[in-house]
Amino acid sequence: MVEIVNIVASGSLGIELDLENVCHDIGSIGEYDPDKYPGMYLRFEEDAPLITLYRTGKYIVTGADSKEEAYSFRNRFLSLLAERGMIESPDDEWFRIQNLVCTAELRESLNLNALAIGLGLEKTEYEPEQFPGLIYRPAGADSVVLLFASGRVVITGSPDLDAAEQTFAALQDDVTDLLAVD
Numbered sequence: 803m804v805e806i807v808n809i810v811a812s813g814s815l816g817i818e819l820d821l822e823n824v825c826h827d828i829g830s831i832g833e834y835d836p837d838k839y840p841g842m843y844l845r846f847e848e849d850a851p852l853i854t855l856y857r858t859g860k861y862i863v864t865g866a867d868s869k870e871e872a873y874s875f876r877n878r879f880l881s882l883l884a885e886r887g888m889i890e891s892p893d894d895e896w897f898r899i900q901n902l903v904c905t906a907e908l909r910e911s912l913n914l915n916a917l918a919i920g921l922g923l924e925k926t927e928y929e930p931e932q933f934p935g936l937i938y939r940p941a942g943a944d945s946v947v948l949l950f951a952s953g954r955v956v957i958t959g960s961p962d963l964d965a966a967e968q969t970f971a972a973l974q975d976d977v978t979d980l981l982a983v984d
Contacts, residue, residue: 804906804957804967809866813876813897815859815889824855827886844879851875869899901959904966908953908977912936917949920980943969 821842825834834842844853851865853875861879866872880892914936918928927937935948935956945959945966955973960966 804904804963804970806867806902806904806963806966808864808903809869809872809899810901810903811863811866811872811876811897811899813861813863813894815861815883815894816896817859817889819855819857819859819888821855821857824883824888827888828882846875846878853879872899873897899961902957902961902963902966904957904960904963904970906955906957906970908949908955908974910953910981912949912951912953912977914949914951917977917980921976938973940969940972943972945969947973949973 821834821836825832825842828844831846832842832844841854841856844855845851851863851871853861853863855861863872863875863879866875876894876897877892880889880894883889884892914928914930917938918926918936921936921938925939925941928935935950938947938949940947943965944961945957947969948956948958950956955970957966957969960969
């Protein structure tokens with residue numbers, strides 16, 4: 803089963819902002835330190851998705867675990883700005899889900915060296931001294947797959963859950979075929 807663990811979405815307010823004033827106006831839920839990072843962080847409550855707002859009016863929502871949650875926090879954010887008179891109305895036609903990060907389990911231990919060869923060296927990267935997982939870029943997929951020796955899989959870059967599930971199903975078939983050859 804493929805499970806969404808993080809959604810990255812972005813939008814644009816279509817205006818430039820003075821982030822120092824915005825942070826002052828919204829109070830303790832905002833954090834802005836231009837010496838550390840050019841964006842302002844906004845979090846409605848602990849463990850909630852993080853909204854990063856930039857001077858250009860562009861913003862990113864990270865940490866949602868469903869599309870509904872991403873849209874809900876976008877709506878809260880836009881309503882807050884509209885209530886404070888920073889934007890005319892709580893709309894954003896540019897808001898889009900950009901990327902899903904999903905996890906799944908192959909339910910068996912993996913020999914990552916053998917998989918790197920079997921899946922194709924041109925589509926894989928495996929340098930255990932640098933990173934403990936095998937990086938796999940399946941042909942024809944938008945996503946990148948990280949495979950770990952434990953059988954755990956991370957799929958990132960999918961535009962939606964269906965695409966992530968299709969990527970995982972194809973991966974399961976490929977791994978099953980490779981294991982049958984061993």
